[in-house]
Amino acid sequence: MxxxxxxxxxxxxxxxxxxxxxxxxxxxxxxxxxxxxxxxxxxxxxxxxxxxxxxxxxxxxxxxxRSALDTTVARTPDASGPPLYRIGMVVPSLSYYWPQIVNGARVAAAAGRVQLVLRGASYDPADQRRQIAALLESGVHGLLVAPEVGGSDGLAILTWLDALDVPVVLVERRAPHSAALRRVEWVSTDHEFGAKMAVNHLYEQGHRRIGLALARDSPTAPQLRRGWEQALAELGLDREVVAATLTDVEGTEREQRFGEIVSACRDTRTTALIVHADPQAILFEHHCTDHGIDIPGDLAIVAYDDEVAENGTPPISALRPAKEHVGRLAFETMTSRLREPSRPIQRIVVLPELNVRESSAARRGA
Structure with a gap:
């Protein structure tokens, strides 16, 4: 410049x-x-x-x-002495969604004398528990974790975390009220509100029959469904619309599933669809285009996650969780707890951002 x-x-x-x-x-x-x-x-x-x-x-x-796979400790030549804290972090994926959250925590850790030790797990509760146990064995002052929170497996791991002698902050996870946790804190995106934002946006574009297609087994899916259902009820919209589940199948099976969803949209007169997550939204858009279905003329689409949605043809409107901010805020919540062990428990939600693109343009004649 x-x-x-x-x-x-x-x-x-x-x-x-x-x-x-x-x-x-x-x-x-x-x-x-x-x-x-x-x-x-x-x-x-x-x-x-x-x-x-x-x-x-x-x-x-x-x-x-900074790569999410890079587990080296950041050098801090302006800081004297060893790290003040050693914080462990376990995430269920190192390839989608989570790298930005990890980067937010890493940037915050690099600003002070804190060592962030990352471990990648999977969505299997047993694997998550093994990775957390390994960090505890290695010696950490606190844990940033994204475990399973649903069902009996989720309850078991949450109860275990709540009883640990080091502080725990859940990242992009919230424990159900029934778990009655007393010590665990969390920072998460308000996915329910995100779904409401998507419904309200589509409503403003003239849509009155707004459906939903969710990735199977995603921890985000139940929250999106609750927000979608609440928004339909609040707006007085018909709930006899598409409410589908997407799978990770490939090839002809995937095309068959997309075809079933398109047929259901026609049968129920659904004119707009919220799709989680981005890759499924783009593949579904491709299917629609290949079969002569105009996006957004015949069917509007809003995706959730906004990792790759802008690469659609046309670019897909999407809700974007503030991933780096969530990672940084989770880290700050942990260091605040370590500095002030007796302060009140914090449980924080962060709102996502709606990025409007061509795939949800206003309905003709609306």
Whole structure:
């Protein structure tokens, strides 16, 4: 960035680098130097400073966002002594949704003398428990975890977590009231409200028969269904619409399932569909296009998660949970608990953001 204002100051350059990384995932030294009107050596120094704080990963010729698979401890040359805290984090996936949450926690940890130790699990409660137990065995001051919370398996792991002698913050999870937990805290997205936002948006576009298609076995699905049902009731909308379950099947079986949903939309006169999650929404949109169904003319779509929804044709409107913010807030909740053990228990919800795109444009004649 050149001109009469001169080159950016160091902190502004580094903020620019981080913003570009959040947008595209990687940056190149040569391109940044040209764009910002500084030498390549200056950009390399900026990247080194960011890497030393655990915010980026240096690669040949540039940098990438800090990988969720990178379990090294961020160097903090400006801090004296060993880390104040060692916090363990267990998430059920390192490839979808969760990397941004992990990055939010890592950025917050890098700003202070805190070691964040990450373990990837799966959606299997037994595997989650093994990974948490391994962290406890290694010695941690607290745990950020995203365990199963439903059914008897969920109740068992939640009860176990509530009885641990280290503080626990659930991330993107909320325990049912029936669990009667006394110590566990949490930070999660208000998915129910997100579903209401989607219904209200579609209602404003002229839709009166709004359906739902949810990924099978997703921990988010029950909350989305509750929000959808509540929104239909509050708006006085007909509930005789599509309420489908999507599976992870491939090939002809998937096409058959999409065909069943399209037929159900026609039979029930459903004109809009909320689809969770993004990959299923894009694949469903492809199916509709291939079979002559106009999006949004014949059927409007709103996706949930907003990981890849903008890549649809047309781009798909989507609810986007504030993933990095959730990760950072969960970390801050934990460090606040460690600094002040007697403070009141906090259980925080964060609202998602609706990004409106072409797939939910107003109905013709509405």
């Amino acid at each position: 050149t001109g009469s204002a001169g080159p950016m100051f160091g902190i502004a350059r580094r903020e620019h680098i981080l913003e570009e990384l959040r947008r595209s995932g990687s940056v190149m030294v040569r391109e940044l130097a040209t764009r910002l009107g500084v030498t390549e050596i200056t950009i390399r120094r900026d990247i080194t400073a960011l890497a030393d704080r655990g915010l980026v990963t240096r690669v040949h010729g540039g940098a990438t966002l």
